[in-house]
Amino acid sequence: xxxxxxxxxxxxxxxxxxxxxxxxxxxxxxxxxxxxxxxxxxxxxxxxxxxxxxxxxxxxxxxxxxxxxxxxxxxxxxxxxxxxxxxxxxxxxxxxxxxxxxxxxxxxxxxxxxxxxxxxxxxxxxxxxxxxxxxxxxxxxxxxxxxxxxxxxxxxxxxxxxxxxxxxxxxxxxxxxxxxxxxxxxxxxxxxxxxxxxxxxxxxxxxxxxxxxxxxxxxxxxxxxxxxxxxxxxxxxxxxxxxxxxxxxxxxxxxxxxxxxxxxxxxxxxxxxxxxxxxxxxxxxxxxxxxxxxxxxxxxxxxxxxxxxxxxxxxxxxxxxxxxxxxxxxxxxxxxxxxxxxxxxxxxxxxxxxxxxxxxxxxxxxxxxxxxxxxxxxxxxxxxxxxxxxxxxxxxxxxxxxxxxxxxxxxxxxxxxxxxxxxxxxxxxxxxxxxxxxxxxxxxxxxxxxxxxxxxxxxxxxxxxxxxxxxxxxxxxxxxxxxxxxxxxxxxxxxxxxxxxxxxxxxxxxxxxxxxxxxxxxxxxxxxxxxxxxxxxxxxxxxxxxxxxxxxxxxxxxxxxxxxx
Amino acid sequence: xxxxxxxxxxxxxxxxxxxxxxxxxxxxxxxxxxxxxxxxxxxxxxxxxxxxxxxxxxxxxxxxxxxxxxxxxxxxxxxxxxxxxxxxxxxxxxxxxxxxxxxxxxxxxxxxxxxxxxxxxxxxxxxxxxxxxxxxxxxxxxxxxxxxxxxxxxxxxxxxxxxxxxxxxxxxxxxxxxxxxxxxxxxxxxxxxxxxxxxxxxxxxxxxxxxxxxxxxxxxxxxxxxxxxxxxxxxxxxxxxxxxxxxxxxxxxxxxxxxxxxxxxxxxxxxxxxxxxxxxxxxxxxxxxxxxxx
Numbered sequence: 105x106x107x108x109x110x111x112x113x114x115x116x117x118x119x120x121x122x123x124x125x126x127x128x129x130x131x132x133x134x135x136x137x138x139x140x141x142x143x144x145x146x147x148x149x150x151x152x153x154x155x156x157x158x159x160x161x162x163x164x165x166x167x168x169x170x171x172x173x174x175x176x177x178x179x180x181x182x183x184x185x186x187x188x189x190x191x192x193x194x195x196x197x198x199x200x201x202x203x204x205x206x207x208x209x210x211x212x213x214x215x216x217x218x219x220x221x222x223x224x225x226x227x228x229x230x231x232x233x234x235x236x237x238x239x240x241x242x243x244x245x246x247x248x249x250x251x252x253x254x255x256x257x258x259x260x261x262x263x264x265x266x267x268x269x270x271x272x273x274x275x276x277x278x279x280x281x282x283x284x285x286x287x288x289x290x291x292x293x294x295x296x297x298x299x300x301x302x303x304x305x306x307x308x309x310x311x312x313x314x315x316x317x318x319x320x321x322x323x324x325x326x327x328x329x330x331x332x333x334x335x336x337x338x339x340x341x342x343x344x345x346x347x348x349x350x351x352x353x354x355x356x357x358x359x360x361x362x363x364x365x366x367x368x369x370x371x372x373x374x375x376x377x378x379x380x381x382x383x384x385x386x387x388x389x390x391x392x393x394x395x396x397x398x399x400x401x402x403x404x405x406x407x408x409x410x411x412x413x414x415x416x417x418x419x420x421x422x423x424x425x426x427x428x429x430x431x432x433x434x435x436x437x438x439x440x441x442x443x444x445x446x447x448x449x450x451x452x453x454x455x456x457x458x459x460x461x462x463x464x465x466x467x468x469x470x471x472x473x474x475x476x477x478x479x480x481x482x483x484x485x486x487x488x489x490x491x492x493x494x495x496x497x498x499x500x501x502x503x504x505x506x507x508x509x510x511x512x513x514x515x516x517x518x519x520x521x522x523x524x525x526x527x528x529x530x531x532x533x534x535x536x537x538x539x540x541x542x543x544x545x546x547x548x549x550x551x552x553x554x555x556x557x558x559x560x561x562x563x564x565x566x567x568x569x570x571x572x573x574x575x576x577x578x579x580x581x582x583x584x585x586x587x588x589x590x591x592x593x594x595x596x597x598x599x600x601x602x603x604x605x606x607x608x609x610x611x612x613x614x615x616x617x618x619x620x621x622x623x624x625x626x627x628x629x630x631x632x633x634x635x636x637x638x639x640x641x642x643x644x645x646x647x648x649x650x651x652x653x654x655x656x657x658x659x660x661x662x663x664x665x666x667x668x669x
Numbered sequence: 670x671x672x673x674x675x676x677x678x679x680x681x682x683x684x685x686x687x688x689x690x691x692x693x694x695x696x697x698x699x700x701x702x703x704x705x706x707x708x709x710x711x712x713x714x715x716x717x718x719x720x721x722x723x724x725x726x727x728x729x730x731x732x733x734x735x736x737x738x739x740x741x742x743x744x745x746x747x748x749x750x751x752x753x754x755x756x757x758x759x760x761x762x763x764x765x766x767x768x769x770x771x772x773x774x775x776x777x778x779x780x781x782x783x784x785x786x787x788x789x790x791x792x793x794x795x796x797x798x799x800x801x802x803x804x805x806x807x808x809x810x811x812x813x814x815x816x817x818x819x820x821x822x823x824x825x826x827x828x829x830x831x832x833x834x835x836x837x838x839x840x841x842x843x844x845x846x847x848x849x850x851x852x853x854x855x856x857x858x859x860x861x862x863x864x865x866x867x868x869x870x871x872x873x874x875x876x877x878x879x880x881x882x883x884x885x886x887x888x889x890x891x892x893x894x895x896x897x898x899x900x901x902x903x904x905x906x907x908x909x910x911x912x913x914x915x916x917x918x919x920x921x922x923x924x925x926x927x928x929x930x931x932x933x934x935x936x937x938x939x940x941x942x943x944x945x946x947x948x949x950x951x952x953x954x955x956x957x958x959x960x961x962x963x
Contacts, residue, residue, distance in 0.1 A: 315725070315766055331726055331876070362890040413877045426717055433722075453879045463880040468726065471880060496886045503884040513882075530884055557764040565757070615765065618712050621704060641943035 119656075122649035129646060143567055146575035152582050153559045156552045159316070162203040163541065164595035165303045166243040169295065172213045172221050174250035175274050180284040185211040188288075194306055197317050200549075202309060206299065207595075210288070213247070221247060221271075226255040227524060230265035239268040242537055242597035244302055246270045246295060260522035262298060267533040270298050301517055302534040304541040312542040316549040332467040333511030336546045338605055339380040339432040340510075342368070343470075344502070345424060346387045346493075350443030354477060355488045358439070360385045363495035367503060371530040375510070377601060378536075378543055384427065393440060394419035397449055403458075406442070406449045408474075413451070413464050416472065435509055436470030437502045439493070441477055448476035463501045471505035473498060503530050512539055540601050547604035548588055554611040555581055562620075574614050581610035700750045707758045709767065725766035730870045734776040734817070742775070770860075772870045776817055827867055835862035 171184070187209050194202040213221065220232035239245055249255070251274050256263050263271040272294055300306075310317070315335075334340065344364065348356050364383050372381040395416050397406040408416075426434050442449040451459045451474060465471035475498065481489045507513045507526075512535050517523050526532050555578060562568055588603035705711050706721050723729060736743040741751045762768055823841045827833060839862070868874050 332878070335724055359890055362892060366888060366891045367886050410877075410879065414874045417875045417877070429716070431717060431720060431722065451879070459879050459881070461880045461883050464877050465880050466875050466877045468724070469875065473880075495890060500883045500886045501880060503886070504882050505880055507884075508880075526884065528886075528888060554765065557761075561761065561764075616709050616711075618705070618710050621701065621708070621710055637939040637943075641940070641947065645947075 118649075119653050122646065122653065126646050126650055129642070143569045145562075145568075145570040146572050148559060148562065148570065148575055148578055149582055150559060150563075152586075153555055153578075156582065156585060157199060157556045159200045159549065159552055160203075161201075161545065161548065161589060162205055162593040163304055163309075163545070164205040164207065164593060165299065166240075166595060167206055167208045167295070167299065168239075168243070168245045169208060169210045169248060169291075170213050170217065170245060171210070171248045172250060172253075173218055174252065175248045176212070176284065176287065177282075180287070181212055183284045185209060186284070194309070196310060196313055200313060200317055204304070208295075210284075217247070221249060221253075224255070226263040226265070226271055226522070229255060229271065230263075230267065230269060230524065233265075233269055234267050239533075241540070242303075242595060244268050244270070244299070244534070246272050246298055248272050248274060248291070250274055251276070256522065259520065261520045262294065262522065264298070264302060264517070264521060264523045264534070265532075266524050266527045268302075268537065270302065272298065297518060297521075301521065303537060307515070308538070308542050309545055312546040313549045315546065316553050332508060334433050334435070334468055334509060336543050336550065336608070337379060337433050338609060339382070339430070341427055341430065341432050341434045342372075342381060342383045342506070343424070343426065343434060343436050344383070344385040345436065345438045346385075347391045347393075347420070347438055347440045348387065348389050349392045349441075350445075351389045351488065353444035353487045353489065354441060355490050356387075356441055356477075356493060357491065358493040358498075359495055363499050367496070367499040367530075368506070370528065371503065371506070374529050374531050374536060375539075377598060378539055382427075386425070388423060391420065391423055392443075397442075397446055403450070406446045407452050408449065409452045409456070410454045410464075417466055417469065420472075433468075434470075435506065437505065438470070438472040439498055440472060440474050441491075441493075442474065444478075444487070447478040449474050450476075461501050461504075463505065465505045465508065468509070470509065471502060473501050507531070510539075511542070512536075537597065540597050544588065544592060544597070544601045544604045547601070547608045548585060548592075551581060551585055551604065551607040551611045554608075554615050555585070558611070558615045568620055571617075571619055574617050574620070577610045577614035577617075581607050581614060584610060698745060700744050700748045700754075703744070703750070704754065704758050708761050709765070721767070723767050726769050727767075728770045728772070728869050729768045730772045730774070732774045732776065737775070770865075770869070774820075776820075824867075824871060827871060831866075831868055833867045835865040835867070838867060 171181075176184075187207065190206045190208065192204040192206075194204065196202065216236055217233065220236060221229055223229040223232055233245075233247070245268060247269060249271055253273065256271065256273055261273045261275060265271070272291070344360055346356060346358055346360075348354060364385070368383065372383075375381070393408075393416050395408065395412045397408045399405075400407045420438065421436070424436060424438075451462055451464060453459055461473070462476070463471060463473035475493065477489075477491050477493075480491050507530065512531060524532070526535070558578070562570060584603045584607035588600050588607055591597075591600035591603060706719070709721065711720060721729075733742055736746065738749075741749045742755075743749050759771070762771075819841050823838065
């Protein structure tokens with residue numbers, strides 16, 4: 105009897121031991137293992153990021169259309185001032201939609217404005233109008249002048265000034281309009297064209313969205329246009345280099361500090377809302393161009409044809425050096441003075457014509473100008489010759505190239521448009537506005553793409569550690585993006601650009617954080633190979649004993665069931 | 670072991686005129702650094718010359734050589750990179766618009782990465798199962814593979830104005846000469862290979878445009894009052910030496926978890942430990958308890 109009792113007790117004890125071990129393993133062991141092997145992932149605002157994935161932007165511009173005397177019949181003038189709102193939808197793809205909103209205010213000109221508009225030339229009128237009032241950033245004023253005015257030449261109907269004004273001349277068909285509504289209806293196409301040139305157009309915005317929307321542009325020209333300007337960046341470095349391959353013959357002096365301060369700095373100061381710039385300069389001696397120019401006997405000069413220009417840049421670039429500390433894009437401007445044996449040197453375009461500027465540029469890199477100094481001295485002069493470089497001429501070329509590379513200048517204006525040359529700063533106000541519109545859109549598009557792809561990446565790879573600083577950057581990027589979109593909708597261009605720049609900085613910092621490297625990829629077979637020797641010897645006894653307990657319990661239940669029946 | 674100096678005369682033509690080449694120091698070519706350079710996740714103190722500053726119009730050429738196996742490549746014979754990691758890195762580059770087109774030449778054994786890519790990237794693959802070339806009599810080992818040799822021969826004939834295209838590159842190493850199976854994968858590429866010039870990847874041809882407009886500047890130059898202006902002389906050349914100390918690697922950022930390079934217990938240790946525990950258990954409580962478990 106006692107033997108059965110003891111075996112029963114032992115059996116019981118065995119069962120209890122197995123059950124308690126299993127309990128400890130499941131209740132304590134599994135959570136402990138889970139907790140100690142999980143990676144730290146700070147919280148990210150995933151829902152807000154997903155909202156941003158669908159981008160809906162609204163660009164608002166304020167336009168004022170002022171009618172000068174003689175354009176509107178007097179009885180119709182009573183209807184003004186009149187405000188109209190026009191909206192235009194632009195669906196780029198299924199995730200990106202844009203709305204352009206123009207709030208147009210029509211009014212008649214004041215007496216002072218009439219005086220200003222009566223100036224002899226359009227440029228003077230523009231200046232006088234600017235003295236009267238200054239339009240805020242992002243807005244435009246269009247002055248409609250009568251057909252009889254002589255400020256514009258015959259072939260041009262629209263004059264775009266240096267600030268934010270345009271002069272629009274009434275054409276015959278418009279004069280036939282009897283009511284104000286008819287006149288406005290006739291004016292609409294012209295006004296729309298002016299808006300497209302001076303503020304934002306579909307083509308510009310689509311190009312700005314290229315980071316978000318992969319579009320295949322139709323023509324070669326549009327590809328070239330979109331490739332030329334640098335991408336939006338918070339800062340740029342500009343380097344001016346003087347290349348002197350022949351110091352034995354030429355001793356070159358260039359007042360680069362003064363020239364940069366006088367000619368380039370005003371442009372950069374004006375563009376400071378868009379980006380920060382830093383300028384440096386250097387002189388390189390004994391640096392050849394790397395391409396052999398051909399001697400053209402008919403012109404008595406050496407020529408470089410357009411095809412060989414493509415091979416000039418890489419060999420030179422290796423010697424240029426750059427500011428190692430920053431990773432901002434660099435714009436290189438090179439001034440090459442040919443050596444005495446290969447002077448003068450002219451660049452020929454594809455039609456074998458000489459290029460007046462004697463310069464060429466490379467998209468997203470910089471520009472090179474060839475400066476011939478053979479006219480500065482006679483052939484029997486004593487070498488080395490001292491030469492002072494004419495910086496105004498050089499900077500004129502570099503400034504034009506700088507405008508192209510920064511995206512200030514884009515497609516030529518439509519026919520019938522006369523655009524005033526940019527002022528001494530090198531940048532018209534409306535050009536700056538245009539740049540600000542496209543940069544804001546580009547920044548917002550890039551930042552949303554970065555954030556959404558980062559969120560997707562972190563979601564996909566469960567093993568990446570997400571630190572607190574990354575979560576902070578992401579949250580601040582999301583907040584800045586939301587503010588930027590709101591400011592764009594309200595029409596505050598300056599604030600929108602600022603917020604979009606903050607968003608870009610934060611999102612890039614989060615995306616390129618060095619700690620996000622996922623070298624923690626383990627294929628499944630390696631995971632099993634690690635865990636099996638650790639857990640299998642322990643689990644096998646436990647599992648089997650549990651199974652035995654379960655089968656015994658089932659047997660007992662069956663016996664009890666049989667006893668009952 | 671030769672660190673690759675022997676291959677220098679053979680590989681110079683591949684590396685010349687490349688804007689950015691990564692293999693500057695043999696010590697710094699690790700999997701981590703490679704992935705960091707590709708994805709751009711470098712510490713902020715990294716100088717420009719060590720970063721891949723590409724944008725969405727850059728074409729990238731990646732040439733990996735060494736040993737490899739099924740689904741992985743060896744780095745410096747001590748580390749390996751799996752195809753999934755490479756695929757992830759390329760996907761991230763694509764998402765961040767860090768390249769326009771990518772040519773990936775894998776010069777290792779079993780270099781086919783066929784099962785990699787489900788994403789739509791702009792990648793060209795040119796891979797090979799490698800076989801060895803004639804040995805160098807002075808050293809007595811094979812220094813180069815046939816594939817590399819024929820590829821080099823082909824590339825030495827390319828000059829900057831060449832019109833050779835990708836299909837010519839793929840014909841470089843036929844089975845009769847190479848005794849290996851070169852493979853290429855172009856389904857991830859958007860353009861037709863016959864229209865892609867070799868110089869898009871290997872040459873140093875840049876796109877240029879003639880400057881047709883200039884700005885008319887009439888203001889006189891401001892006089893900047895600095896001491897150096899008293900004696901006008903050319904600016905001293907800016908010397909920027911980017912120091913490559915040959916033996917200091919790119920400092921890796923310490924990750925959150927400690928790296929697995931520490932001491933590992935010898936194989937079988939865990940199994941032995943558990944066997945010991947079980948034996949102790951049964952010794953203490955007797956073998957009769959075995960029946961409760963089994």
